[in-house]
Amino acid sequence: MKKRKMAKKKYKKEFEVTPWSVEGKVDYERLTKEFGLKLIDSKILERIKKHTKELHFLLRRNIFFAHRDLDWILDKYEQGEKFFLYTGRGPSGKTHIGHLIPWIFTKWLQDKFDCELYFQITDDEKFLIKEQTLEEINKNVEENLLDIAAIGFNPEKTYIIQNTKDIKLLYKIAIKIARNVTYSTASAVFGFKKESNIGIIFFPALQAAPCFLPSVLNKKNIPCLIPAAVDQDPYWRGIARYVAPKLGFYKPAQIHSKFLPGLKGEKMSSSEPESCIFTTDSEEDVERKVWKALTGGQKSLKEQKEKGGNPDICLVYKYLFYFFEENDEKIEKIYSECKKGERFCGECKKYLSSKIKEFLREHKKKRNIAKIEDYKKNLNILEMKI
């Protein structure tokens, strides 16, 4: 007993992933086991490819690395049962590149499988755990919505639900979920304590609600696939999948991504702005931040030539690999040139800077013409059905 406790303690020290914080260096294989997820393997990639023709680079590079019941989703799809997508955003601040990874992948899934998408903005959650006012959070929401619209989700098939505004769509489902979840269960999943406020204790029911919303609206079970960063798993594992059979719904399936780290090696966090690339950053911001990024280079050009660099610990390389260099040949070339000492940090930084600036120019253009009303108008139709 004591031994087990010790082991747990040690494990905790190495890394900890919860929906509200990620600490330490994450061992993704271990996390997959711990959460009871499955790794995405070549077999399931082949199955996906059968339907999508090509694989998104986020799949090819194992950035979307784990899943639960994705095989079941494909079974259903092959049997003619279409699934819908559900993802979301906790509007704690400005949008950074790390946020875009699941959204861009979600759009790809929407296009390839022709899915409806339910996108939840959990402004209530952020209010309940932060010191910010609802007005401050609403400003974040307005900014985030521009980024969401800039992704280009299919406006005919996308529903953006902001909890405090569109609560009517979710509340009845949420109380059906909540009736089946005790404080004891919820605190085991999320680590609630006596000092936790009664709003955040109820909140998991609201985050789980969209998993079942289309089934309620259509009066028949519709499979749900959730693309998200892996830290959100407790909501699905501990709440949505736990109550689904009690309420007569399908359990939602999941596909999860790793975290894009901050440019200085830690988790990207809006509280460390110099470590993040925000979608609203200026070209100067980008150049400065990339210039100060942590690399795997040697101390001098001479040493770099002799020993070669270490792309595996280099954040500049990581940003190219995760997001800014989609071309596999190019990324492999960068990796091997660095290893062999044929490539220098300055060159890579310049290349990443130019890639980021190019991306942001395009993104900002879309952001400026984004029409969030296109997505909002769909909600009226849902509200009449609920």
Next chain:
Amino acid sequence: MKKRKMAKKKYKKEFEVTPWSVEGKVDYERLTKEFGLKLIDSKILERIKKHTKELHFLLRRNIFFAHRDLDWILDKYEQGEKFFLYTGRGPSGKTHIGHLIPWIFTKWLQDKFDCELYFQITDDEKFLIKEQTLEEINKNVEENLLDIAAIGFNPEKTYIIQNTKDIKLLYKIAIKIARNVTYSTASAVFGFKKESNIGIIFFPALQAAPCFLPSVLNKKNIPCLIPAAVDQDPYWRGIARYVAPKLGFYKPAQIHSKFLPGLKGEKMSSSEPESCIFTTDSEEDVERKVWKALTGGQKSLKEQKEKGGNPDICLVYKYLFYFFEENDEKIEKIYSECKKGERFCGECKKYLSSKIKEFLREHKKKRNIAKIEDYKKNLNILEMKI
């Protein structure tokens, strides 16, 4: 320490009043002290009378017996600050006479002080604590709404809020409340346990929300007076009044009634239909139930004449006193005649039956022409403001 615990235990055995159950014979003076309420005395009755000209019989007879800050409400009123009323209904079943007492008194207050009224239907609460489905509870709501409309609240100044349908009006205020209430605080007030579900733990924030809704809508503080049965006090004492200063709102004031007991002496409860007079009871139902009611009469007519009856423990007398005989002279006459053995149980039962039947005939007429839409249309205006 031990002694105190013992005392509490003994006290608990005698009676217990919580928002979900009332057990034992309630000692109202003791309850008033325990809850930190004030008894309604002649001084405050005089102050009310100054504005209302006459006193409602529920005040004259001390059925509305306790308050909190009612003097402050009158101060404000005299200074030209109008207050609003807030009461509600937990739709666990059909409406019985016990439910009507606070509503009828609320209408009187509305008329006398020309108040807005916010009436909350807590269908979510009943769903969260009962075994019923939302559909079953919604049927109760539809029935209850007819009774509420039959009371005749001012349709221009009354807002009926059904939580699952009108949640949008309350949710933002509720999360502001919830952020300030820990699980620890809520469980101390309501006795939540680890097995309590996460919905009912959040619910107190929703029941407290209407206390502040008019202040939010009007962007200025508006005093609130809550007429209700005394078992609802924990919501106001433990939640609404506790958070009000933290959110910059006035604390709500309260005026509380005793419980109309069941015809067999226990608390009126829909689960014991023979002990309740429902608003939909037939004339036969009324006659049968009154005939079987517990009285304070002697075993025989002879004994009754010799020893006199005991109206203080008689449920037939209690029903006349609480509700069906508003005329003070008549009720005193009945009391003294019974005491002196000049009046017999059969006579009283017949009289009560005829009074109830008369009341129900009138009530059913109003119920049949009740237009609940008159109250519902007002909500649209509020929704646009929130």
